[in-house]
Amino acid sequence: MDPSGMMNEGGPFNLAEIWQFPLNGVSTAGDSSRRSFVGPNQFGDADLTTAANGDPARMSHALSQAVIEGISGAWKRREDESKSAKIVSTIGASEGENKRQKIDEVCDGKAEAESLGTETEQKKQQMEPTKDYIHVRARRGQATDSHSLAERARREKISERMKILQDLVPGCNKVIGKALVLDEIINYIQSLQRQVEFLSMKLEAVNSRMNPGIEVFPPKEVMILMIINSIFSIFFTKQYMFLSRYSRGRSLDVYAVRSFKHCNKRSDLCFCSCSPKTELKTTIFSQNMTCFCRYSRVGVAISSSKHCNEPVTLCFYSYCLRKIYHFLLWNLKYKIQKSVLFS
Amino acid sequence: MASADKLINTDVPEKDVFAFHFLQSLSNLRKQNPFDTPDQKNYRVRKIKKAAYVSMARAAGGSSRLWSRALLRRADKDDNKIVRFSRRKWKISSKRRRSNQRAPVVEEAAERLRNLVPGGGGMETSKLMEETAHYIKCLSMQVKVMQCLVDGLSPK
Numbered sequence A: 001m002d003p004s005g006m007m008n009e010g011g012p013f014n015l016a017e018i019w020q021f022p023l024n025g026v027s028t029a030g031d032s033s034r035r036s037f038v039g040p041n042q043f044g045d046a047d048l049t050t051a052a053n054g055d056p057a058r059m060s061h062a063l064s065q066a067v068i069e070g071i072s073g074a075w076k077r078r079e080d081e082s083k084s085a086k087i088v089s090t091i092g093a094s095e096g097e098n099k100r101q102k103i104d105e106v107c108d109g110k111a112e113a114e115s116l117g118t119e120t121e122q123k124k125q126q127m128e129p130t131k132d133y134i135h136v137r138a139r140r141g142q143a144t145d146s147h148s149l150a151e152r153a154r155r156e157k158i159s160e161r162m163k164i165l166q167d168l169v170p171g172c173n174k175v176i177g178k179a180l181v182l183d184e185i186i187n188y189i190q191s192l193q194r195q196v197e198f199l200s201m202k203l204e205a206v207n208s209r210m211n212p213g214i215e216v217f218p219p220k221e222v223m224i225l226m227i228i229n230s231i232f233s234i235f236f237t238k239q240y241m242f243l244s245r246y247s248r249g250r251s252l253d254v255y256a257v258r259s260f261k262h263c264n265k266r267s268d269l270c271f272c273s274c275s276p277k278t279e280l281k282t283t284i285f286s287q288n289m290t291c292f293c294r295y296s297r298v299g300v301a302i303s304s305s306k307h308c309n310e311p312v313t314l315c316f317y318s319y320c321l322r323k324i325y326h327f328l329l330w331n332l333k334y335k336i337q338k339s340v341l342f343s
Numbered sequence B: 001m002a003s004a005d006k007l008i009n010t011d012v013p014e015k016d017v018f019a020f021h022f023l024q025s026l027s028n029l030r031k032q033n034p035f036d037t038p039d040q041k042n043y044r045v046r047k048i049k050k051a052a053y054v055s056m057a058r059a060a061g062g063s064s065r066l067w068s069r070a071l072l073r074r075a076d077k078d079d080n081k082i083v084r085f086s087r088r089k090w091k092i093s094s095k096r097r098r099s100n101q102r103a104p105v106v107e108e109a110a111e112r113l114r115n116l117v118p119g120g121g122g123m124e125t126s127k128l129m130e131e132t133a134h135y136i137k138c139l140s141m142q143v144k145v146m147q148c149l150v151d152g153l154s155p156k
Helices: A002-009 A011-027 A030-130 A146-170 A178-209 A219-236 A260-265 A314-332 B015-032 B038-060 B064-080 B093-101 B104-116 B125-153
Strands: A241-246 A251-257 A269-273 A298-302
Touching: A146 A178, A146 B125, A178 B038, A178 B104, A178 B125, A269 B015, B015 B038, B015 B125, B038 B064, B038 B125, B104 B125
Parallel strands: none
Antiparallel strands: A241 A251, A269 A298
């Protein structure tokens, strides 16, 4: 049973039991010795088989190892080949990179060439505008920054204006020096302003003197007053003729009449211009008094209405008489019909 | 720098225009003050003087010149009227004036001229010269007109 059990159990157990049994056989009877002899035979067979198995196994291992080695060698070769291929590929890649770099360099070179061309074009363009204006070299020690140039232009401008002012002010051309010229100009302006003030005072005095008084005069003095005022207007303006209207004995109003059409708007006063060598006679109202001015360009017609009774100063009366001869004889060269004015 | 300076225009209208404006302003004065009294002589003198300056400014072209514009604005302010001109502020800062390193005598003279010409405070020097030239022409013309009027009206 035991051997059968031993056989059933397995090889390793069998081997172990076999090794124990020979020891037991030696100590025990012949059966046991036979069994021990049988055992070694089996063991020997097993050994042979195992040896044979081992040998082919070893051989197979060796072969496999050889194959593996061969394969590995092939692999190694392949690896070497692949490595060499990789190296080649890397070399190729590097070569490619080199080529690419070369291409890039070529492109760079072309770009540089283009940039050079543009630079030359820019130079040409820069050369062109220099022909427009004249290039003047600055003198030694003369500043050329923009501020100095602007200041110099400003000074030239001021000097031009100063020359114009010198021409305007009398007696200023002989003066030398900018400060003195300015002083002369200032003095001239101040003198003009003082003259304006003085003349305004004089005008005020004349106005107050021309104020009406208490005395009363006949209407022909009123006519004389109108004539003198109309004569004044000739000297002041050529476009507008100024005529004065005596009203309410307080102040003299000044009106401007350009043509005959305006006469209808002013019932008390009428004025128009006529050609020489013609007589003018105008009637506005039934009570008008008219005066004739022959051989003159000015004619005056004055109405004798309510205003005739207003007072006029005696001083003004004598002034009017003297001025009539002065203006008419020396300016208009005309003789007055005494019958009308001094009747 | 190559550009040429534009021509300076200092043309002044004729004597007729100045006379017309002055006589018109005088007649307006008489209308406004019908009842005159001898006690207000100074008042009347100042009125006539102001009328002379205002008529001169109007004859010169109204608001086309800086000095005439300044005169009219001053007159309107005196009358408490509404100022109609555009308010331009061209005041030159004192720093800029001081930065101009020029002779002190010339600077003082320019300052006095600036105070003398109406509206001169806000002008630069070249513009001040131009306005001064025009102002001198107009002022001399006004003086001639007033002289003629006084000679004509005053008894001998």
